[in-house]
Amino acid sequence: MKPPTIYDVAREAGVSHQTVTRYLQGYEGIRASTRQRVEAALERLQYRPNLAARQLRLRKSNRIAVLADRIGQGGPALIVRGVTEMVQKRGFVSDIIAVDGEGPESVDAAIDLATEHQVAGILATAQTDVVLERLQRRILEVPMIIDAQIVDPVSGVLIGQLVGRRAAEHLLELGHRRIGYVSGPEGWFAARDRAAGFFAAVEDAGGEVVWIREGDWSADSGYRAWQALADQERAVTAVAAANDAMAIGVMAAALDDGRAIPEQLSVIGIDDLEEGRFMRPALTTVQLDFEGEGAHLAAQLIDRISAAGSEREASPVSSADEEQYSPNLIVRSSTARVA
Template identity: 50%
Template sequence: MKRATIYDVARQAGVSHQTVTRFLNGFEGIRPATRERVQVAIEELDYRPNGAARWLRSRQSNRIGILAHRMELSGPGRIIAGATMAARSRGFVLDIASMDGENAASVDEALDVIMEHQIAGVFATAQTVVVHDAVADRRLDVPVAMDSSETLGVSGVNPRSFPGRLAAAHLAELGHRRVAFVAGPQVWTASGERRSSFVEAAAELGLELVWEYEGDWSAESGYRAALDLPDDVTAVAMSNDSMAIGLIFGLAERGIRVPEDVSVIGMDDSPESRFHLPPLTTIRLDFEGEGAYLMNVLIAKIEGEDIGEVPRYRLPELVVRGSTAVAPSARGGT
């Protein structure tokens, strides 16, 4: 009788031969129901894996899979750039699978793509709870790094709690009291962290948060926010620079001057923020450093190194430019 092959197993289980190969190589990133069908088919066909499969299982891979969400945005793109440089310096190569981080099925499909290959670890740009939960649910048997859960700055604290606090402190120092905040999408973890830290610091500093708006990170959503901004607000903190630029444009259409009438502060310090008119006051974030840090944490896990020895990266810092000024009420004779 002819000996069964992986193609026979694949036909019997109703899966691709790549899935059978992944199963034989010991990858855990396969859905339980699929895993069970493959196991049953192997037993029914009395399939015996060859020595090559056993060799593949024990071989040390130098490939890392990246789950990438919204790479066109400044933050995610710069995180991946930093991660790529760090991986290359350690002799690792990257397999990048794009995904919609707000759609669980899309994340699952991206995981399927990278798990088709023998990889040493997974780097997930987990800007959303959806990505974090999807990766956790797969219970992968390779090391994982996700930026929403392992981010540490130079002081050992999460730098994502800093941008909102720095923005609130700057506006309070300029004498503003009635302020507004424009957040990013609620599903993004960074958006929630920036908003909550701003709200907390504003309350501590005596700022009155009189208006909030949820944008989508785009300049267009900042423009729409400007159309509804209350007249008695003297300063607005924005969750990213693109929305801040859109807000300034929208305010100009309403005849509201920045910073003479309303101060605007962004977050990220995107490359174009200092070339805007007026140049944008913002919170500088070390995205490249974050990407490098997380990639080095992942490689430390892969290599069995001490994660505590991985160099940290810079904490967020205030960059004052021309879009913020002393509050009108605090200007003598104004």
């Protein structure tokens, strides 16, 4: 028979699982009547917190929980790779917990799973408002760093906006003024920030974003975005996509439509997907160092853990040793000057 979980206790006591978690963590702001119901449920179900929970408060664990939102997408997956490599480099072990990001319940379940085990800290990636808001509302006993909208340390501007602006500036420098844009899903920070930076740069230069189509980060959605355009909308001289996969889809659809790339249509993406350089023509893109971002954040978290736990000696590698990450334009053959 499986041992009872905090969810079983919550149902027995008629409270939320967050309340049970707070009780087990020693949170004092629980009403006496609620506390009594939780205690009675714990006794009836014979629930016993494991030893790891007690060790957690002593900061003796070398495990870090990585709450990975939308890990199936390219950028988030590379961030997690950077995190796990840095964690291992600094002598820690990472436990990766997937978060689907569709609702707050998935975030709560991931945090609960992490805190029920012996972890020294949590690094959470957040791609949407739903995930970020839920993470920020949780009260934890261990350090947590949230990877959401990263600000460039030099300019103070969101990295996503810088990326979008750099893509627009490249097309504008080539003389393009009538441009189409394929965005990512509206709920994603990356989609909103990249679009904001792109549109602002085009507007500042007196250009026009003739049409906008929303994709889902897949090549198929980029292909369908071009297919769905009216004839007059296809008269643009360039198309930018919020990631490389959608840009590759746009290229394929435009070629099927008889448009020569880059002679009749320039296409640019974002992220520097490995497949992009093997396209013909090879895809121009704005490169982001996702792995460097993950490594930098992991180093920050481990430094916090080291500072918080007097029993742990400081690691010889500090976060200051890691390079900052910034967007980098990679010009290939999918973009050209307007004839």
